[in-house]
Amino acid sequence: MDSICQIPTNQARSPMKTSIIRFVTALVLIPAALPAEPLPQNAPVNPEFVEFVAQTAVPAVMGTTSITDSTRRTGQRPSPVDFSHLKGKGSLITLPYRIERGVYPVTYDLRSLGKVSPVRNQGDCGACWAFSPMASLESTLLTGESWDFSENNLKNTSGFDWGHCAGGNDDMAIAYLGRWGGPVSEADDPYSVSSNVSPGGLTTRKHVQEVLHIPDRGSAADNDAIKQALTLYGVVKTSMYMDESPSYYSQANSSYYYSGSNGTNHGVAIVGWDDNYSAANFATTPPGNGAFIIKNSWGTSWGAAGYFYVSYYDTKIGSNNYVYTAEAATKYARIYQYDPLGQISAYGYNSTTGWFSNIFTAQNYENVEAVSFYTMDINAAYEVYLYKGVTGGAPRSGTLAAQISGTIPFPGYHTVPLNVPVGVTAGERFSIVVKVINPTYNSPIPAETFETGYSSQATASAGQSFMSSNGTAWSDVTTITANGNVCVKAFASPNSVTGVCGTANGGTFTVAPDTNLCFSGLASAVTGSGPWQWSCYGSGSGTDASCSAEILSYPLTVAIAGTGSGTINSIPADFICPDLTGGSPCSKTYPVNTVITLTAMPDSGSSTFTGWSATPPCTGTGNCEVIMDAAKNVTATFALAPLVTVLERPGIEFSTISAAYDDIGTAAGSTIRARVNTAPFGDLLLNRDIAITLMGGFDAEFSSDNSGYSSMGTLTVAAGSLTLEQIIIK
Known part of the structure; x- marks a missing residue:
């Protein structure tokens, strides 16, 4: 990543310009010895994507700008993946x-x-x-x-x-x-x-x-x-x-x-x-x-x-x-994934063969029925393996529970049903291991990665995704590229059996009952510590009713309110709001008694976090701890931070530097403070014989650390004196 150093000026002149000087530094780490597993190479980025980004002065990042290439709107843009x-x-x-x-x-x-x-x-x-x-x-x-x-x-x-x-x-x-x-x-x-x-x-x-x-x-x-x-x-x-x-x-x-x-x-x-x-x-x-x-x-x-x-x-x-093809939304009940942004890049070991894997943790007692991944060559051969009870960081440990192989004629995104559903229990680690053998293309491993201005929402954690040249020695993807995951998903449905609905249908049990379920003796097939929610599907005495037992769970719903904006993160790190859909409220279901710690992250430079509203209540602006012993609703409120303040006049907000200067009047020695901004704050005419200080680059809290920069339009000094800090004159 480029390291950018901006050099401000503290001298006033009319008119005034500042220069921005960029220094690019590179850090080279030399290992003491080569690792046993070679690092994969990232395939070159699509040159059309590189050219498009270079030619687009403002790539409308998170904006609303329409792009036109003819007399009417179009909108097809290159992908970073080179096909x-x-x-x-x-x-x-x-x-x-x-x-x-x-x-x-x-x-x-x-x-x-x-x-x-x-x-x-x-x-x-x-x-x-x-x-x-x-x-x-x-x-x-x-x-x-x-x-x-x-x-x-x-x-x-x-x-x-x-x-x-x-x-x-x-x-x-x-x-x-x-x-x-x-x-x-x-x-x-x-x-x-x-x-x-x-x-x-x-x-x-x-x-x-x-x-x-x-x-x-x-x-x-x-x-x-x-x-x-x-x-x-x-x-x-x-x-x-x-x-x-x-x-x-x-x-x-x-x-x-x-x-x-x-x-x-x-x-x-x-x-x-x-x-x-x-x-x-x-x-x-x-x-x-x-x-x-x-x-x-x-x-x-x-x-x-x-x-x-x-x-x-x-x-x-x-x-x-x-x-584009589709199936019934009822075919699978759960999706396991780390790549919600899909394929952003491709990796390989200078070979047409590549191995990649995700380790997931089962959320319930259910059957894993299918896996999906991308292929990037015609007539690509594949092998898929599912391992149960794997050790963290070791995709092929545990017990091999299913494997299937075949050839996929078309490149694209594909789902492969397993030859036999694999039952997993809540909290159990399982891995999906994929081997792809391309006829000609040397980057067979699809990955979701962070691409500035394109996929900045990509995130990853150690222990999720792995790559290998041979299926034996594995590299954690986060050691290859930060915020990177391989593109492998798993699809599961509740584990059900055939039987007769009993009076326990719909009940919650801490100790698995052995009678009055779908049929006597079902409890012997249930693992885990519960409590369970029993459900039976069918007529009350039908001999072919379907019964399932799931760990009791409750929804956590988080809403974002207020004039500002921000993000809610969690520990465990599996909840974020707004999610990738940009929507709020956000909701996720957790097993009973799970403890979730929520952290409010106001958007830097634009908003402040003002507090929680929750049942039971969380107070203040610190973390909010939620125990999932029932359905919980939490609201996080963010306020839009002021753009400009005057140090000597706390509590008063201004939308421009000029408005703050006018409010000062003849009060010499005042300090005007401006927030980090992307659009200039406008022009400023100094026409009173007073000395003031103009400081930029503050965050939304207006803390003492003003390490960023603020920009403004024309500055004219007709009277008085001015000291500048962290200000860019456009």
């Missing part, structure tokens, strides 16, 4: 159930099959990246189910640093869907261009367990992989370079052809093709016939009722291609 090694490899994908290439019809249109949802309108917001994945997801569920999923919820609760209208990419969409953050119904969170906050606690309508990545096209004729996906699944999300200038877009024919080299900027949906679509229909004539049929997200008044044709010879169409 350029896949380009042109779509024809090499081997499927056990495929339509033979070369026999596709001349024309194909999913609209005629009822496999396309209605055209939507992203409006004046860079949210195409949210609309195009939802178009694919809605299509793959048709015709059996008809859905209108909320793009608003995706753009507002992605968990990434870019603003809600500042654009995004498929890795962000996959992360949101893969962690079960959505999809939610449009009716639950209707689309709004101006909205950057979505309600919390909405129902996730489907579980997205599989997203297929179709490699970028290698040429104008390299279309079979996309055609195959259209015929097998439904709408394919893709991206293109969009510019409505008349040299590219024919309004008369609703057709588009771009032959340049600019990066992609717009996410759209492929709904079909026409091999004979005439080249004469385009504003500039391409080398040959043929076009994809595209569904846009600019409403039905644009194009041909919201659709248009893009030439096969367009140099950017067919980039970033994905198929």
Whole structure:
């Protein structure tokens, strides 16, 4: 990390400027001996992402700025993950159930099959990246189910640093869907261009367990992989370079052809093709016939009722291609994960083989039924192992309880069901170990990592994630990259048995009863110390009722109130509010009598924490300790800190430095104090014959440590004298 030293000036002059001098230091640690396990190498960052960040003066970090690249809003932005090694490899994908290439019809249109949802309108917001994945997801569920999923919820609760209208990419969409953050119904969170906050606690309508990545096209004729996906699944999300200038877009024919080299900027949906679509229909004539049929997200008044044709010879169409699929939200009851932001980078050992693992702690008596991970090559082979009772830091210790292997044709995000469900008990450590063998790509290990200005919400703890070159010697990921985890999830459901519902159904027991449950003798299958909550599903005397026993648990709900902002962290470190969805209140369920210590962290430089409201009450501004012996509700209140104060006038707040100066009047020797800021405080004219001190860089508490900087506009000294500390004159 760069170490930045800013040198202020304490001399007044008119007009005045300060200089900011940056010093970059590097610390090199030389180990006494090489470790037994070599450290993996991080794959190079996508050069398009690097270029985009470099060219974007203000990347709308946590902001609301819309980004446009044409006359209408677009929003497709590069991912830091580089998939350029896949380009042109779509024809090499081997499927056990495929339509033979070369026999596709001349024309194909999913609209005629009822496999396309209605055209939507992203409006004046860079949210195409949210609309195009939802178009694919809605299509793959048709015709059996008809859905209108909320793009608003995706753009507002992605968990990434870019603003809600500042654009995004498929890795962000996959992360949101893969962690079960959505999809939610449009009716639950209707689309709004101006909205950057979505309600919390909405129902996730489907579980997205599989997203297929179709490699970028290698040429104008390299279309079979996309055609195959259209015929097998439904709408394919893709991206293109969009510019409505008349040299590219024919309004008369609703057709588009771009032959340049600019990066992609717009996410759209492929709904079909026409091999004979005439080249004469385009504003500039391409080398040959043929076009994809595209569904846009600019409403039905644009194009041909919201659709248009893009030439096969367009140099950017067919980039970033994905198929989004979903399953019933009831299929799995719990998700174990450390990577809510999904894949940010890839690691490897200069080999096509890599091992990676997560160690989880079971939250209840349940069955682990499936695991998920990413692959980054076509036809990648995998091996999955589940170990029970593992020792901390040793993924392959304990007892091997399940293993499965296979080959995954498509790159992307995949869920692999275990060949047999594995029962785990509350508090038991279990590990998911994955080995991936790529045909060609040397960075087979997917990881969530911290990327400044993109994924700053990524967090990790030692003992969670591990990487290995051979599956024997392991490196904790936090020793490789701070705040890094591998992308492995586990999915579980309550452990149930067949039997007859008894009178103990719904009861709470500290000692496991051996009668009146689902059937006599069930208690012998229960482990742990309880208390348990018994549930029976079925008729009162049905012989095939289902019964389960779960450790009794209660919800902890935390709400954030007040004019300020901040975050609530916890010990154990498994609760944060606002969570990645940005919502409040936040809720998590804990086993009975769990002790949770909550810490309020006001946003640095902008807010102060004023206190707790809880049942039972927590007092003051210190930590709040909650014992989960019942459902608990806690409210943390943050106040917006003053921008400017005068040391000699406590309790009075000012919005500008000029207002504070005016309030001083003729009181010589006063000290004006300004908070750390990102936008200048405005201009200041000193026109009274008094001496004052202007100090900047204070935190929200206005403590004596003003180690930051404050910026202001023009400073004019017409009378009096001024001493400056930690002030930058713009």
